[in-house]
Amino acid sequence: MNSHYPSTLLENAVNEFAKLPGIGKKSALRLVLHLLRQDEEKVVTFADTILKLRQEIKYCAICHNISDIDICEICSDKSRSNSLICVVENVKEVMAIEKTDQFRGLYHVLGGIISPIDGIGPSDLEIASLEERVKSGEIKEVILALSATMEGDTTNFYIYRKLQPYNIKVSIIARGVSIGDEIEYADEVTLGRSILNRTPFDESFNQLSK
Amino acid sequence: MNSHYPSTLLENAVNEFAKLPGIGKKSALRLVLHLLRQDEEKVVTFADTILKLRQEIKYCAICHNISDIDICEICSDKSRSNSLICVVENVKEVMAIEKTDQFRGLYHVLGGIISPIDGIGPSDLEIASLEERVKSGEIKEVILALSATMEGDTTNFYIYRKLQPYNIKVSIIARGVSIGDEIEYADEVTLGRSILNRTPFDESFNQLSK
Numbered sequence: 327m328n329s330h331y332p333s334t335l336l337e338n339a340v341n342e343f344a345k346l347p348g349i350g351k352k353s354a355l356r357l358v359l360h361l362l363r364q365d366e367e368k369v370v371t372f373a374d375t376i377l378k379l380r381q382e383i384k385y386c387a388i389c390h391n392i393s394d395i396d397i398c399e400i401c402s403d404k405s406r407s408n409s410l411i412c413v414v415e416n417v418k419e420v421m422a423i424e425k426t427d428q429f430r431g432l433y434h435v436l437g438g439i440i441s442p443i444d445g446i447g448p449s450d451l452e453i454a455s456l457e458e459r460v461k462s463g464e465i466k467e468v469i470l471a472l473s474a475t476m477e478g479d480t481t482n483f484y485i486y487r488k489l490q491p492y493n494i495k496v497s498i499i500a501r502g503v504s505i506g507d508e509i510e511y512a513d514e515v516t517l518g519r520s521i522l523n524r525t526p527f528d529e530s531f532n533q534l535s536k
Numbered sequence: 537m538n539s540h541y542p543s544t545l546l547e548n549a550v551n552e553f554a555k556l557p558g559i560g561k562k563s564a565l566r567l568v569l570h571l572l573r574q575d576e577e578k579v580v581t582f583a584d585t586i587l588k589l590r591q592e593i594k595y596c597a598i599c600h601n602i603s604d605i606d607i608c609e610i611c612s613d614k615s616r617s618n619s620l621i622c623v624v625e626n627v628k629e630v631m632a633i634e635k636t637d638q639f640r641g642l643y644h645v646l647g648g649i650i651s652p653i654d655g656i657g658p659s660d661l662e663i664a665s666l667e668e669r670v671k672s673g674e675i676k677e678v679i680l681a682l683s684a685t686m687e688g689d690t691t692n693f694y695i696y697r698k699l700q701p702y703n704i705k706v707s708i709i710a711r712g713v714s715i716g717d718e719i720e721y722a723d724e725v726t727l728g729r730s731i732l733n734r735t736p737f738d739e740s741f742n743q744l745s746k
Contacts, residue, residue, distance in 0.1 A: 330631045333604045339589040342582045346567050355628065357556050361590060362602070369590040372552045373583040379549040380571060380579040392572070394543045418565065421540045 388459070390435040390452045392417045400424075400432060407431045409466040413456065413485060415439050415478075419471060431469075434459065439472055439481040448484055456485065460492045467495040474501055598669070600645045600662045602627045610634075610643060617641045619676040623666065623695060625649050625688075629681060641679075644669065649682055649691040658694055666695065670702045677705040684711055 331337035336358065343354035361369050385391065386398035393399070400406065400420075410431030414420055420433050436451040459465060468489060472478035486496050502520030503512045512520075541547035546568065553564035571579050595601065596608035603609070610616065610630075620641030624630055630643050646661040669675060678699060682688035696706050712730030713722045722730075 330634045332608055332610070332627060332630060333593065333602045335589045335593055335604055336602055336627070338585045342585045345582075347570050348563070348566070353558070356558070358586075358589065359627065360557050361586060362593060364590075366590055369586065372555075373587040375548045375552045376568075376571060377580065377583040379545045379568065380574075380576055383543065383545055383572060392543045392546055394545055398542055400542070417542060417546070417569065420542060424540045 386435075389433045390437060390455065391420050391433060405430070408464055410469070411456075411459065411465055411467070412469045412471050414471050415473065423471065431467075434468075436472075436481070439475075439477045440484060441477045451481075453485060453488060457488055460489055460494060465494055467497060470496065470498045596645075599643045600647060600665065601630050601643060615640070618674055620679070621666075621669065621675055621677070622679045622681050624681050625683065633681065641677075644678075646682075646691070649685075649687045650694060651687045661691075663695060663698060667698055667702075670699055670704060675704055677707060680706065680708045 331340070339358045339361075340351060340354045343349055343357050344351050346354075349357070361372070382394075384393050384396060386393040386401055387396055388401040389398060391398050391400070395402075407430055411434050412423060412429060412431055413434045413436060414423065415436055415438060417435060420435060423429050423433075434452065434456045436453065436456075438446050438451055440446060440448060440451070456468075460468065468485075470482045470485060472481055482498060489496055500523060501516065502523060503509065503516060509517065541550070549568045549571075550561060550564045553559055553567050554561050556564075559567070571582065594603050594606060596603040596611055597606055598611040599608060601608050601610070605612075617640055621644050622633060622639060622641055623644045623646060624633065625646055625648060627645065630645060633639050633643075644662065644666050646663065646666075648656050648661055650656060650658055650661065666678075670678065678695075680692045680695060682691055692708060699706055710733060711726065712733060713719065713726060719727065
């Protein structure tokens with residue numbers, strides 16, 4: 327026994343936690359010992375909640391976002407514009423954009439981005455279903471809101487080409503200097519982009535005063 | 537719904553993870569989304585392992601370390617000296633000392649240290665059971681291996697006084713400059729301690745060459 331764990335039960339639990347991303351053996355042991363100190367009923371709730379999530383979670387039939395119901399709250403919200411779709415990578419981005427309160431259209435969750443290095447191609451993502459939604463005719467504009475990385479750009483371009491035949495507007499979220507950033511410290515690519523994509527000052531001013 | 541979580545199942549799971557020490561809402565979401573991407577059977581194993589740990593874990597009847605059996609492997613190991621007891625805070629310290637391969641006695645796991653600020657007093661720890669072990673008469677030396685903090689020192693002193701009537705040797709692990717540390721960067725208290733507790737060079741040399 328070179329593992330030094332005094333108990334197989336303990337070792338198994340540590341190993342399970344250490345499988346989670348960003349959690350090493352030391353943190354895993356800390357988490358497991360914390361759970362051991364809790365009331366049994368609390369640990370039962372912990373395990374049940376995770377199990378229930380995995381077993382009962384649904385994905386919205388329209389936008390593929392995580393949902394408790396067949397058609398998610400956003401897609402079934404009649405007050406939102408169904409002619410505007412924002413394409414995002416995952417549920418995290420939906421949450422981030424919802425937090426801004428700046429978007430009242432619908433989403434389309436790809437479930438990832440094209441990344442040959444991770445073996446993720448277009449067919450692994452919800453791109454065909456996006457095309458179907460566009461084909462159905464109600465959509466006027468698709469906003470691409472993927473990460474500003476090479477993988478994001480590849481995916482943006484792939485989707486753009488796929489949607490070209492349908493004669494709709496395809497836009498991409500603005501890239502530029504972050505609000506609060508000092509110009510001096512902005513990287514040159516971002517700064518260059520923000521100059522190329524400059525907006526009329528009165529437009530920008532109107533946005534601020536809203 | 538100001539939470540922005542698209543699903544109650546998701547939100548509950550995130551909240552459960554966020555209860556763990558050192559895990560905030562953002563990390564919790566990342567971990568939960570990771571589990572969602574795994575095969576269901578893997579998530580079942582994860583939840584079951586944790587549940588099983590909490591429900592089936594035992595504590596050694598002698599040393600109070602975590603154990604799968606009534607008397608732990610260390611306490612039932614006949615090749616170890618039962619006249620020497622090392623007092624530690626928790627299972628983590630047992631594992632750390634076992635890793636050194638420098639100790640062949642038994643342990644006594646206190647389950648914490650005296651910390652009035654956290655509401656932990658002597659009666660919350662396995663101190664009475666340590667006294668019982670010493671009273672039984674086989675023990676010749678107790679080594680105190682608690683953290684070199686104020687709480688550790690308080691606990692050391694409390695145990696030392698409790699064990700004084702039994703006429704056994706009570707020792708404390710050496711405190712000094714860590715192996716590999718440069719003197720220049722050692723803090724003055726540690727450096728001072730290491731000078732006061734200097735050991736004959738030939739002794740130290742013999743230890744190195746072993």
